[in-house]
Amino acid sequence: MLRQARLSSRYLVLLLTPWPLLSTASAPDASKAAALNSDEFSWHKIAPSDELVWHDCYSGHQCARLKVPLDYENPDGASAAIAMRRIHSVVPHDSPEYRGPILASPGGPGASGVDFIQQFGHKISVIVGPEFDIVGCDPRGISRSTPRASFFEDRAERNLFWSTSGNSITASSSDDALARMWAQSMLVGRLAGERDDGNLRFIHSDYTARDMLRIVEAHGREKIQYWGFSYGSVLGATFAAMFPDKVGRLVIDGVVDSENYYAAECSNNLMDTEKVWTAFLNGCVDAGPTKCPIYSPTAAEIQATVDDLYDSLRKRPIPVRTATSYGIVDYDLMRNTIFVSLYKPFALFPTLARALADLSAGNATGLYQISEAPQFKCSCDLDEFSFENVNDGGLAVLCNDGKRISKSFEDAEKHYRNLLANSSWADVWMSACDRLACMAWPEFPKTNFHGPFVANTSFPLLMVGNTADPVTPLWAAKKMAQGFSGSVVLTQDSIGHCSLAAPSLCTQKHIRNYFRDGVLPEAGTVCSTDSGPFDALLEGQGVEGGGEEAQVVLGGFSAEDRTLLEAVQGLARAWDVPLGM
Numbered sequence: 001m002l003r004q005a006r007l008s009s010r011y012l013v014l015l016l017t018p019w020p021l022l023s024t025a026s027a028p029d030a031s032k033a034a035a036l037n038s039d040e041f042s043w044h045k046i047a048p049s050d051e052l053v054w055h056d057c058y059s060g061h062q063c064a065r066l067k068v069p070l071d072y073e074n075p076d077g078a079s080a081a082i083a084m085r086r087i088h089s090v091v092p093h094d095s096p097e098y099r100g101p102i103l104a105s106p107g108g109p110g111a112s113g114v115d116f117i118q119q120f121g122h123k124i125s126v127i128v129g130p131e132f133d134i135v136g137c138d139p140r141g142i143s144r145s146t147p148r149a150s151f152f153e154d155r156a157e158r159n160l161f162w163s164t165s166g167n168s169i170t171a172s173s174s175d176d177a178l179a180r181m182w183a184q185s186m187l188v189g190r191l192a193g194e195r196d197d198g199n200l201r202f203i204h205s206d207y208t209a210r211d212m213l214r215i216v217e218a219h220g221r222e223k224i225q226y227w228g229f230s231y232g233s234v235l236g237a238t239f240a241a242m243f244p245d246k247v248g249r250l251v252i253d254g255v256v257d258s259e260n261y262y263a264a265e266c267s268n269n270l271m272d273t274e275k276v277w278t279a280f281l282n283g284c285v286d287a288g289p290t291k292c293p294i295y296s297p298t299a300a301e302i303q304a305t306v307d308d309l310y311d312s313l314r315k316r317p318i319p320v321r322t323a324t325s326y327g328i329v330d331y332d333l334m335r336n337t338i339f340v341s342l343y344k345p346f347a348l349f350p351t352l353a354r355a356l357a358d359l360s361a362g363n364a365t366g367l368y369q370i371s372e373a374p375q376f377k378c379s380c381d382l383d384e385f386s387f388e389n390v391n392d393g394g395l396a397v398l399c400n401d402g403k404r405i406s407k408s409f410e411d412a413e414k415h416y417r418n419l420l421a422n423s424s425w426a427d428v429w430m431s432a433c434d435r436l437a438c439m440a441w442p443e444f445p446k447t448n449f450h451g452p453f454v455a456n457t458s459f460p461l462l463m464v465g466n467t468a469d470p471v472t473p474l475w476a477a478k479k480m481a482q483g484f485s486g487s488v489v490l491t492q493d494s495i496g497h498c499s500l501a502a503p504s505l506c507t508q509k510h511i512r513n514y515f516r517d518g519v520l521p522e523a524g525t526v527c528s529t530d531s532g533p534f535d536a537l538l539e540g541q542g543v544e545g546g547g548e549e550a551q552v553v554l555g556g557f558s559a560e561d562r563t564l565l566e567a568v569q570g571l572a573r574a575w576d577v578p579l580g581m
């Protein structure tokens, strides 16, 4: 659904989530979740409570809605209700082995922790071990947590807005693309102000960090255990800086430079992006034509083919009809799809290689299907969509968190030029990290926490960074680590966004040891991955002989490691990880 919303709007910055990322403003991932679990559970049936009360939900999970102050400066006033979902620890809570809840955050901003638990909670649980509950929440303003941010009167208006004015523009698609983004962004800010019911100003990371502390306390615990990805690293760093004595275990993975984030700059994310794309080209050369259908003998030749495809789509977009939807494959779609595949190379590189090869033979269906979502239907069932996850929540967090930015078009151009001087992916990033949407944001007082990110925490932080992460460069993990005494940066020698984008037993064992035993890796530890991105084609896609080879690869592992490896590979191969993963 790239075509229905600007790429980012929702999962900007750190965009974690490539999938939902693509699946638009109207993105029914909340509704998808509801449909998948059409048992009798409904969030409407849970009354928000001051104490933590778990209700059975979905299949074998528990859900709760915890009341927290809407405004922490007026704690006895109105409440917000935070929606939470958990997977219970395998060991009983009264066992001496039980280690309490780990809060997992898929980032965004705007991603749903409740959906994250649904899709990946079980695998996360396998990684950290049976001693922990895995808990995900929808941060205030987002999806099932109330009050919700909404700048549109209904779903139809929201979808029309993004499909007619936005459309996944990349700044390089035409001479007026940036000007259009600017104009659209001015409207977004204005609508946000006009439709504000008075609650919008309370939706930001400072208050979400306070909510996280409430969640910890509601569990009867003193200190947090947390694993946050991408923008979830901003939340983690914010929590650690605000409440340094409340840190039990805190992992931030795919680390954002929080200072740059709170400055609303989005300007130093792309340091390693080109490395990931280069890895696609070189990986394809190494993999050969069977595993990589767009193969040529050199990277330069593959690049030339891709450039020809860009040119061709610029001149002649291609109509596509599939069994479930239809749309137009154009330059923007190709650019956005390639960018998103850099987040999850182990899931998408083989598919991308096939889709590009098909495209050069005139068949655009494969490329279209990478980001295909169901055609928007304007449902009359308001209940079904009342907790739908929409762009508005993520934008509220981004714009309330960040410092005010200039409304001038010239300044937007200057920002773009500066980005472009450092990265050829600046054109996609201008909408992926949608800071322009904040230009005309209502002028709420900026009293929220925005640093400094310096603290002696009650337990040292573990930061995890990949050597080639498309949007959260390793550099940022090293920078953030300087402020938190005793923290260690674990380097994963891989491409992709966040550690879970690539299968590494080594990394995930360090993370398990950290949570379970409080052991940090030695400074300078580097973990490698257990397979390459084009190997995925072997196991997943029925290439002859692939099954056997995959078995051999798994052969040398202990039963425990094999279980872990399966979880880790499953995460790396999943397309729709709502993380930046």
Ligand SMILES: *[C@@H]1O[C@H](CO)[C@@H](O)[C@H](O)[C@H]1NC(C)=O
Residues within 6 Å of the ligand: 267, 268, 418, 419, 421, 422
């Ligand atoms: C661009 O790259 C240079 C050199 O790596 C760096 O010093 C500068 O901060 C970068 N600019 C931005 C906006 O990231």
Ligand SMILES: *[C@@H]1O[C@H](CO)[C@@H](O)[C@H](O)[C@H]1NC(C)=O
Residues within 6 Å of the ligand: 358, 363, 364, 365, 366
């Ligand atoms: C185009 O690609 C799609 C998806 O891979 C495939 O199902 C379809 O058969 C192809 N169409 C033609 C005409 O080859």
Ligand SMILES: *[C@@H]1O[C@H](CO)[C@@H](O)[C@H](O)[C@H]1NC(C)=O
Residues within 6 Å of the ligand: 454, 455, 456, 485
């Ligand atoms: C951390 O502790 C050191 C040593 O006690 C002290 O010098 C430093 O100021 C502390 N930093 C913060 C941010 O409290």
